[in-house]
C-alpha cells in the first residue's frame with residue numbers, strides 16, 4: 001500500500017476510535033451518593049475509629065471538603081440540587097408529605113450537559129423519589145437501573161448496588177467516557193446491617209438477635225408525637241446505623257477496587273457525597289426531613305480527580321450546588337447559564353475565592369423552615385417561631401441559640417437571606433407531581449403519604 005494509503009487507513013482508524021469513544025481523552029465520572037450518610041460518621045471527619053477505612057482512603061487520595069452542605073434534609077430536593085446546581089425552590093423537586101413536586105421541565109440537569117457532549121449516562125438508584133418519570137430528577141440519564149421496593153426493609157442492598165455498578169462499567173466502560181450515578185440506599189432506616197457489621201458495631205446486647213429500629217410505623221408515630229423513644233433506644237439505633245455506614249463503606253471500597261482493577265482510576269473523577277444526614281436526638285428529633293441543623297445538612301463530600309486535583313482538605317464552606325459546575329470544569333464541558341453554583345476546582349487547588357453562603361429549605365415534614373449559613377454563622381427561620389442563630393464556627397453542634405444576644409449578626413444574616421429570597425421570587429417552581437394511585441399507595445405504605453402506613 002502506498003504511504004498515502006497507509007496514512008488514510010491510520011486516519012480512518014483514529015476516526016473510528018474517536019467515533020467509538022476509544023481514545024476520547026475526557027475523564028469518566030462516577031458519582032456516589034450514600035443516602036443518609038452523616039458527615040461526622042466518617043472516621044476522617046471525627047467518626048468512630050475504624051468505621052470507614054475505605055472512605056478515609058478515598059478522602060486521602062482526593063479533596064475532602066470539611067464543611068459541605070446540602071440544600072435540603074431529604075432525598076428528592078437534595079439530589080435535584082446536586083444535579084441542577086439550583087436550590088429546591090428553583091428546580092421545583094420536593095414538596096411535603098402528601099404533596100410532592102417534580103423537577104421543573106425547563107431546568108437543565110448536569111446529566112443533560114454530559115449527554116449532549118457525548119458521554120454515556122447511567123443511573124443506579126434505589127428509592128422512588130429518584131424515579132425518572134414520576135419526580136424527574138434522573139430523567140436525563142440515558143438509562144436508569146431503578147429498584148424500588150414497597151418497604152424500607154426489602155431493598156437492594158449495597159453489595160447488589162456495587163455489583164450493578166461494576167457490571168455496567170464492565171459492559172459499557174470501553175465505549176468512551178461515561179457519567180455514572182450510584183445511589184446506595186443504605187444506611188437509611190430501617191437499620192439492619194449484615195451480620196458481620198452488626199456483630200462489630202451494635203451495642204453488646206444487640207450483636208446477636210435481630211433487634212432493629214426505624215420501621216415506617218415507628219417513624220409515623222414519632223412524627224405524630226405519639227412515640228418518644230428513650231435516649232437509650234436511640235443510642236442502640238445509632239449503633240446499628242453505624243453498622244450500616246461501615247457496610248456501605250466496605251461496598252464503596254469494593255466499587256473503588258473494581259474501578260482500579262479495570263484500570264479506570266487513572267483519570268476517572270470520583271465524587272462521594274450524601275443527600276443528607278440523620279438525627280439521633282441532637283435537637284430532640286430522629287431520622288431526617290424535619291430540620292436544617294447540621295446533623296442533617298452537613299454532608300461528606302470528596303472529589304478525587306487524579307492528575308487534576310492534588311489531595312487536600314478544604315475548610316471553606318461549600319455547597320451541593322457547586323458540584324455540577326465542578327464536574328463540568330474537570331471534564332472540560334460548557335457550563336449551562338442556569339447553574340448557580342461555582343466550580344470548586346480553584347478552591348481545591350488552594351485559592352481563597354469568594355465566600356459561598358448556603359441556603360437550605362424544603363422540609364418533608366414538620367414546620368416549613370429556611371436556613372442561611374454565612375461567614376461562620378447560621379440563621380434558621382421558621383413560620384411562627386422566633387429565628388435561631390448559631391455561630392457554627394465555634395458551636396458546630398448548634399446548641400447555643402444567640403439570636404437574642406447577637407442582634408448585629410442576626411440582622412446581617414436576615415438581610416442577606418431576604419435579598420436572596422427576593423432575587424429568587426421569579427424563579428420559584430414546584431409543579432405537583434401527578435402520581436398514579438399505585439404510587440400513592442406505595443408512598444403511603446412507606447409513611448410518605450401524609451397518612452397512616454398499612
Ligand SMILES: [Zn+2]
Nearest residue numbers: 035036075275
Ligand atoms: Zn435520602
